Amino acid sequence: MNLLDVKIDQAGYESGKPVINDIKFDLNPGEMVGVIGPNGAGKSTTIKTILGLIENWKGRVAFSEKSRYSYIPERPIFYDELTFKEHIDFIGAVEGIEDSILEARAAEYLKTFQMDGHIHEMMTTYSKGMQQKALLILALITKPEVYIIDEPFIGLDPDAMKILLSFLEKEQLRGAGILMSTHVLDTAERVCDRFIMIKNGQLKADGTLTEIRKQCSMPKATLYECYHSIAGEQK
Numbered sequence: 001m002n003l004l005d006v007k008i009d010q011a012g013y014e015s016g017k018p019v020i021n022d023i024k025f026d027l028n029p030g031e032m033v034g035v036i037g038p039n040g041a042g043k044s045t046t047i048k049t050i051l052g053l054i055e056n057w058k059g060r061v062a063f064s065e066k067s068r069y070s071y072i073p074e075r076p077i078f079y080d081e082l083t084f085k086e087h088i089d090f091i092g093a094v095e096g097i098e099d100s101i102l103e104a105r106a107a108e109y110l111k112t113f114q115m116d117g118h119i120h121e122m123m124t125t126y127s128k129g130m131q132q133k134a135l136l137i138l139a140l141i142t143k144p145e146v147y148i149i150d151e152p153f154i155g156l157d158p159d160a161m162k163i164l165l166s167f168l169e170k171e172q173l174r175g176a177g178i179l180m181s182t183h184v185l186d187t188a189e190r191v192c193d194r195f196i197m198i199k200n201g202q203l204k205a206d207g208t209l210t211e212i213r214k215q216c217s218m219p220k221a222t223l224y225e226c227y228h229s230i231a232g233e234q235k
């Protein structure tokens with residue numbers, strides 16, 4: 001059973017002016033799928049359509065029954081008037097997580113991400129990377145079946161990135177699926193099981209690195225080289 005089935009015929013910001021067309025893919029338990037493509041290609045629009053944030057669209061987006069998702073946006077969104085601890089408690093209440101479980105989960109993530117000394121501070125006072133870490137912790141705490149992450153690596157220091165990848169790997173082993181858009185292709189090549197390459201609002205290639213290499217006729221290429229071969233094409 002797929003965690004998520006996506007078949008977007010078209011989607012855009014104004015009626016009759018689609019910016020993405022014919023984007024089809026699925027996400028299975030335990031998989032990490034990377035959404036890659038140049039600036040303005042339609043990655044965020046694809047994610048927003050999946051999340052139901054786009055009004056003008058046609059197609060079908062189906063999460064499996066009972067699957068819950070966490071979305072981590074590219075630009076952190078949070079409540080200006082709440083401390084990080086209050087955000088954690090709020091998420092725990094909304095998700096109905098028992099206090100002791102919430103505390104145990106939070107403690108592990110806070111310690112590992114070295115955020116335990118900052119939980120009583122307002123998130124508005126955090127640096128960009130700290131805000132990103134805080135949002136990731138809030139998502140991890142809920143243990144969803146699906147993670148949808150828009151560019152997780154920008155802003156994270158190398159240690160935080162390593163920590164995030166190891167937590168995501170644990171989540172995959174638990175059966176969670178991860179859909180992640182990123183420009184950090186060397187990391188994506190290392191950690192993603194499959195890729196969706198979007199250019200000019202269309203799916204230009206998809207599959208494992210081996211399958212993408214075949215689609216580019218570059219049998220030994222890196223993901224970066226395949227990306228350039230596809231992104232550089234005129235059409």
Ligand SMILES: Nc1ncnc2c1ncn2[C@@H]1O[C@H](COP(=O)(O)OP(=O)(O)OP(=O)(O)O)[C@@H](O)[C@H]1O
Nearest residue numbers: 013014019037038039040041042043044045046183
């Ligand atoms: N809020 C918006 N209103 C109108 N057009 C938009 C809006 N957001 C994006 N677009 C347009 O939709 C197209 C796809 O943009 P999108 O943000 O999906 O690209 P992206 O692949 O996520 O790019 P990036 O790598 O720069 O984040 C672009 O032409 C962009 O100008």
